[in-house]
Amino acid sequence: MTFLQKIKARIVDKFSGGVGTKDIRKHLDSLVSEDRDYALKHLPYHMVEASRFEQLHQWLTDFDFIDAKVSALGAQALIEDYDLAFNPDVLLSGEKAETLRLIQGAIRLSAHILDRDKTQLAGQLLGRLMSFEVSEIQALLERAKQSKNSPWLRPLTPSLTPPGGRLLRTLTGHTRKIQAVAVTADGKQIISGSNDHTLKVWDLETGKEFFTFEGHLSHVVALAVTTDGKQVISGSSDRTIKVWNLKTGEKLLTLKGHTYGVRAVAVTADGKQLISGSDDQTIKVWSLETGEELFTLIGHTNSVLAVTVTTDGKQVISGASDRTIKVWSLETGEELFSLIGHTKSVLSVAVTPDGKQVISGSKDKTIKVWSLEKGRELISLSGHTNQVQDIAVTPDGNRIISGSSDKTIKVWNLLAEKEIFSLTDHTSQVQAVVVTPDGNRVVSGSFDKTIKVWILGNSKQISTSTQAGHLNWVNSLAVTSDRRWAISGSWDQTIKVWNLETGDEIFTFKGHTSKVQAIADVPNKKQLISGSVDNTVKIWDLENRKELLTITGHESWVTSVAVTGTKIISGSNDKSLKIWDLATGKEIMALSGHKSMVSAVAVTQDGKLIISSSNDKSVKVWKLETGEVVFNLIGHVEPVSTVALTPDDKRLVSASRDKTLKIWSVETGEELFSLIGHTLGINAVALTSDGKRVISASDDYTLKVWDLKNWKVIASFNGDAALKCCAAASDGVTIVAGEASGRVHFLRLEGV
Template identity: 55%
Template sequence: MGEFASKLAVQSPAFQRAYLGSLTPNLVKSGNLEKYYQTLTDFDFLVAKINHPEFGVQPLIEDYDLSLITQTLNYSKYNSEKVKSLQLIQGALRLSAHVLAVDKEQLASQLHGRLLHHKMPEEIQELLAKIKQSIATPWLCPLTLSLTPPGGRLLRTLTGHNSWVNAVAITPNGQQVISASSDNTLKVWNLETGGELFTFTGHTSDVNAVAITPNRQQIISASCDNTLKAWNLETGEELFTFTGHSDSVEAVAITPNGQLMISASSDNTLKVWNLATGEELFTFTGHSDSVNAAAVTPNGQQVISASSDNTLKVWNLATGEELFTLTGHNDSVNAVAITPNGQQVISTSSDNTLKIWNLGNGMEEFTLNGHNNWVNAVAITPNQQQVISASRDTTLKVWNLGNRVEEFTLNGHSNWVNAVAVTPNGQQVISTSSDNTLKIWNLGNGMEEFTLNGHSNWVNAIAVTPNGQQVISASSDNTFKVWNLATGEELFTLAGHNNPVNAVAVTPNGRQVISASRDTTIKVWNLATKEEEFTLTGHNNWVNALVVTPNGQQVISASSDNTLKVWNLATGKEIFTLKGHTNWVNAVAITSDGQQVISASSDNTLKVWNLETGEELFTLTGHNHWINAVAITPDGQQVISASSDKTLKVWNLTTGEELFTLTGHNHWINAVAITPDGQQVISTSRDTILKVWNLTTAEVIVSFTADSPIRCCAVAPDGETIVAGDALGRVHFLRLEEIKGG
């Protein structure tokens, strides 16, 4: 504990509260900016403020806002580098706010993961050095910059939904955000602080869309339960339910005068409702497939609908008459937006494009190409200069509507981006995703100064060479990379598969790397020459996992064809096939004596096999969902399995008995690894968290939260360095420090 924390700890709670609350404002008012700066770069102060029950991360973030006051910059001692340092620390805290709100112990890890870069100001480097000197408890220290750094376009992540976030709306005053989710709820958020204000519950299925009345008093939601609901935005009270559609309601729009509501449904129709009475006025029919989106012109006279029949239709809102149809997309039209001047319509489609149409004559003006998957949503800035598109390729793109050029891409979501909205001032973008989060982006200048090394797609597997010098990562970008374990530097990339690489293994002598792919093949590479030696073929579906026998003579593969195969690594010949699972085989491990193989499957079981005879010895049952990973303790006595049921189980390998269950993750567990001494277990999950467990006590020692789901992990021979790969393609090099005995 540092001097600041030691002095504060002996004071009364009332003194601590008053002191922490007034310290930074008083320093600015008194003009003591040097002390103000020292305070906000003192790790002990950060810890004290964030851990105090009446403060936390948001009040700490607000302390840094004082550095942005113009008069502060006029003091000669308060130079631009110091201001930049404070802004970077504040930005890092804001990016990690959703993590620190639930796990304050990660403060050191999060700051390291976002600020550890040689281009950071000297003051930042000093702060990181102070952190390492101050920490006296176990923590995971990132060895490289592996989390999104501050200074870019991403400002904050909002977490709280436990399923896909499908839609978003912003109140006209720009102060609140409303999100709609497949967890059947809507949430209201404070846009400034990122705090969740309250939750609307009442729908019995996915909430697909949300809209806000112009007077800011009501929220309208549309759901897969075939209804729409009206809510009081101030009280959260459900006002009434609109029933009439015979299938899922996909979208909702409100006229500018707030009197009418238009709903779009998978029953191929749109309905017009009186918003005050809840009365259905009339139905638009004409589409031959699901109606996915609807928008009202600024003058309130027309409705434009988008459909899975590949068309848009323009309707007269007063008469219900179809005016004309816009044709040109060659797949489902998913979203539609109208420019504020009412002259142009922008549509997005599953044909991966956006189209801009002239609303006056119904003619297509031009097409925007750039996404490599369905374009799910679109928004237009208030000044009509930019279009923002959201796609299943996990990105948002910002386009210049005038010159039709893509200006930049927003990367950060780890799953489909489903919706996008722009704040009324045109400065921020809010996106929602199937990764269960909302993200807030700066639409203005974003300094992309710091590059994070990694793949361009998911990292699916990690392996460490036996000498502990290199790391191999396998990715859905069809490649695998070799890294220096000590520095985190990428050494080289090997490409040869024409589909995602699901697994990678290294021979005991460290000379060969074996890779497995969704292209059903296994390739053997010479690590020194970087050349492919030969290919193993025989599986008829994805190859998901690999393990090499301790003697280096055989490799065992696990496949989505429900089998395992044993191969002669010298000749490339298949020796035999292990059959017994009734669903995909996702993982495989082998005992240190090379006698037994354990497989994990989507049939919710593990099987133990005799490697010499190929005989199935017994089956381990207990998980109630897919088993994604398996590891064996070095002494060969215990097996640890990781499952989509959010648990790990520890089994006695001799008896097949389940010993105990490790619970703590709140989403699928993707991977598991064991330290060489057999005392700790590392698990990674779709909840974005890596956990280190004490295998004896079954307790979590320490956690680390990434910016996206962590899909794989491995432990170096030193037992302290952990390498993990995530869904954004990043490779995290972490050191487990300050482990205490017992």
């Protein structure tokens, strides 16, 4: 051991308590504040310097250290500790190094969640690592479960994205759809543009948001960065182009000239000229130094949706809604030729690094490769099931990256003319893709309001998948009264039945011809009711696993269903409620009064009152027997998504796109109080069987449990995507939530 290693070993022993320390939390708590802070910040580094590799492994697999470090210094500081362990000089077995990679990967996947709410650590690690049968990981998770001394939602199944795949991290911060992403030439920063009218600048490695640019009056739909990385250019639906100093955030220029929204921007390699495409059917060339418009390229007969420049700066390539790609001389403004072959709008264009080929993505769902020299189509790639929104090419020119409205990113081998793999973690349209300059990562922006960073290179893929689920949004959930099953309805047109105790999928009902919007259990009859965008209500036999009856009568989507005794109540996009006979499917009565879609229905235990919510921002209370409106409850300022009743039928809970829950008296119609805490619209509510707690699921990715006595959140859980529905079992602690990813989360409320 060298003298320096001896010094480092003494430092490690002083701040760690020595290699024999077993109870790391107890040791850390015994340190004075300054020593504890030093230990959390520097111990892993000193362990490496002292060649205490096994001790480093012990601390990095210890939940108490992980929890303490995240709480004190944040997720990124902890992620960097694991990087120390992957130094070639650190001698750990392959198995131990792989264990550390999995834990680090889980923390990185959850970093955007932990930065907002550090109390989510235990739930996030359980949801991502539970499926890995590694002794150190299982011990870590067991300690995580024991560490909680306040109410929390414990995942019962591994339903969050696991580490080891291609997804590295998620960036959140935009409040509306993301339209564009760009990466600086040094590969260190991501720039994003959104329908929230802003640009954001992020650290690509850490996911940290540096700053936000504000100034556009409408959607930011296009971005470009100069090759020197000093300026970013944004194009907006407000008809302007803005040039910003990327280092200071200062707005340098505003370029005006387009008469409709700007849809695309590109910069020449020398940074002297800017090219823009617009809904006004023109392409404009500008001086980036002075902001002067140099000339206009006219030839397209519809919106210009994409522009790019060849690497030699001599030609502009444009794609348009007129289904053509045009090639222009940047020097003269002359149209050189058109590439014709797409059958719908051309949404994106890119040029290979050698300047010989143009790649295009289209609304016709195809990607085409064209010879720029010969002006003809070479290849057509099919595989996306919806329009191809954006295209990127790797720096070596061998691979194409495509983002699509089908929610996927596909990576294609250009030479072999085939798809290599798909990236599928976005839950809405993938609007933008870009490749980092080193060709190792892809950055994507989506209408799900997230930016995701992916590994593109030949990383080792771990054959561990998350729990099986639906292929589209899970929009409705129910738990059977006997607590045997959870039932989910999805936009993939199916209904799945799950074992409530294990989370295993039991079987699937197929029969609806469009999205399943609503599910209700028929108590004690082993039957299920569903409502769909196909305008029908269906009755299913759970025991014999078959469809019993299809009910028609609504003129539009069936959005909600409820059951009371021998009657079914349904709500619809046709603004009406209908009451049906459960045995025959015959319509008994129709209720009208809402001015917009009926979003949800509920019924009192005695079957005397129906509660309905609507996009008209109101909640109505009806007499079931007569159809008379008893109360019209007004208070929400946005559409009301859902309603539920307390078990004693004395109070009803409504939730809205306005981010609030409201509690009302069923007897008087009086608003009693509001629950405020979600940051985006609320999609669903459920109540525990004792009526003491309400559960809410939101587009902000969270499930919250509220105490109705003190009006506070007592526990929450973060999903990987918007949570669209929830249900509670009769035991009051088993909770099920459905996600826009298609997954179903099985959770237990602990500590109550």
